[in-house]
Amino acid sequence: MLIQQAIEEADGTGGSQLRNMGPIYKAKKAEADRAQSELDETIAAITPQLDANNLAIATIQTQMTDELSAIERTPYDGMAARIEALDRLSAKSAAISMAHLFILLLFIIIESAPVLVKLISFRSPYDFVLHKHEHEFEMYHKEKTALLANATHAKVTYDTEISSAQVRARIKEERAKIESDLKNRIEGFGESRT
Structure with a gap:
């Protein structure tokens, strides 16, 4: 210039x-x-x-x-790599660490919200219908169980009585046979003495 x-x-x-x-x-x-x-x-x-x-x-x-x-090049590039990157960023930056924590808490709250609402709320008509249905099912189950138990008890009683009657009939037959044999022997013994 x-x-x-x-x-x-x-x-x-x-x-x-x-x-x-x-x-x-x-x-x-x-x-x-x-x-x-x-x-x-x-x-x-x-x-x-x-x-x-x-x-x-x-x-x-x-x-x-x-x-x-x-x-070292990591062979993964999916969700694991993203989690690893988030961990590294969280370790280096307090702001990212806090954001990560708040997002985690947000997801936990969103996931647990239905359960919390259900616990806090009063019984709804659905709850009454559900209780009625569950009670009916329980009573039906008890009835079927009682009928099955009674049928089993009746069958066992029937089988026991039949078995007892068969045993008594065999005993009666055996007794009649023994008495008949004894009578025949006595008659055979009486004839052989005469």
């Missing part, structure tokens, strides 16, 4: 509008030369620091690339 002003002063297009290399030109040229030398000195002073910074950036980028390639 300063060198441009000096050139415009020399060709007469700027400043004094006189075409010559007079004192204004020399002053502007000296100012431009001084600014250029300051710029060169500043560049020379910061070049080593700039080179060191560039080297540090390159080293850090190489280190970062090495660390990224060394990270």
Whole structure:
């Protein structure tokens, strides 16, 4: 910019509008030369620091690339990966941890709300109908169980009585047979003595 002003002063297009290399030109040229030398000195002073910074950036980028390639790649990418990512984010950020906690509590409340409402509310007509139905089923079950128990008891009693009658009939037959054999022996013994 300063060198441009000096050139415009020399060709007469700027400043004094006189075409010559007079004192204004020399002053502007000296100012431009001084600014250029300051710029060169500043560049020379910061070049080593700039080179060191560039080297540090390159080293850090190489280190970062090495660390990224060394990270163990997990084979899962579904729900497990999302949970793992949420755990990492929650460990690093308190806000995410709190959001995670509140979302968890929200889901717990939503899932348990029907049970809580049922426990808090009064008995509804549905509850009365359900109780009636359950009572009818219980009575039906008791009736069928009692009928089955009675039928089983009657069958056992019948079988016992039949078995007892059969045993008595066999005993009677055996007794009649024994008495008949005894009578025959007695008659046979009486005939053989005569």
